[in-house]
Amino acid sequence: MQRAIGVDVGATKIASAIVTRDGVVQATRQTATRVEQGADMVIRRIADEINALMQQDGGEISGIGVGVPGLVNPEAGIVIDAANMRWQNIALREPLVALLDANLSVYVENDVRGAARGEFLFGAARGVNDFVLLTIGSGLGTAAMVNGQIIHGAYFFASEAGHFVIDPQGRACTCGLRGCAETVVSGRGLIANAREFLQRNYPSVLAPDALTTTAILDAARANDSAALAALEKMGECLGIVMASxxxxxxxxxxxxxxxxxxxxxxxxxxxxxxxYSQRVLRGSQANVEILRSQVESSAVGAAALAFR
Ligand SMILES: [Zn+2]
Incomplete structure (x- = not known):
């Protein structure tokens, strides 16, 4: 059975896993990223995690996939820009290959594109060559596969649907633009939505100074008006992104x-x-399926990068 190691490099933690070609997780590790120590130290820590996984497992590994939250040139193995990590033009693949105890191919990719490959190989996108993955966390990440290929665009900026402008007069986005979808469809967006409905005096148990996404979801499940309105606004905007x-x-x-x-x-x-139904072109929605992702761990998505 072919197996790969997937590594999800986040701003706070590095999660890694040994994953089979069927998407079964056989071993995992996790450590703090410690971004403040600089890229060289983080790359060393990534290599340490991979080496430790290989040592504790002892079996054969066919390749390594690494997902990074930012703009990545996968052909060159370079992280062009990862704002959360304060990384710019960091060569990741070559130094990592040099630090590994075994001679293995390393594939570096944007984390959401890695997750999309994971859905394609092991998850909700099995059997289709054209799909879109929208990952809602603190921001709104997007990846798209067209004709069996994950699209990158001329400068690796393709499928940034989180920054589709859905309201020219909308909220300021972290990217510097205004009214991006991410300002409504994201953790930050949901909290801003809830604050908006509280200010409009929707009845609610939510405390305006202590809003969290968990509190909003819990309140919504207890039929809280402001929480439900905040989620409805997010869902409406998500539908616009999906229709686009x-x-x-x-x-x-x-x-x-x-x-x-x-x-x-x-x-x-x-x-x-x-x-979505209100806004999508008639005909194009006929057979579209809207599904929940099935690959829970981003390290598993990263491992999918190594299966070619
Ligand atoms: Zn934006």
């Missing part, structure tokens, strides 16, 4: 993932589906 993606790429499936996307899927599905 359909008009652009005509995916067979739209997969919703990410920590918040999974946790809130049941609450978001109905408003998103309704908003």
């Amino acid at each position: 993606a359909s008009a652009w790429l005509n995916p067979a499936r739209i997969i919703i993932g990410g920590g918040l996307g999974n946790a809130a899927f049941d609450l978001l599905y109905a408003p998103a589906r309704e908003s």
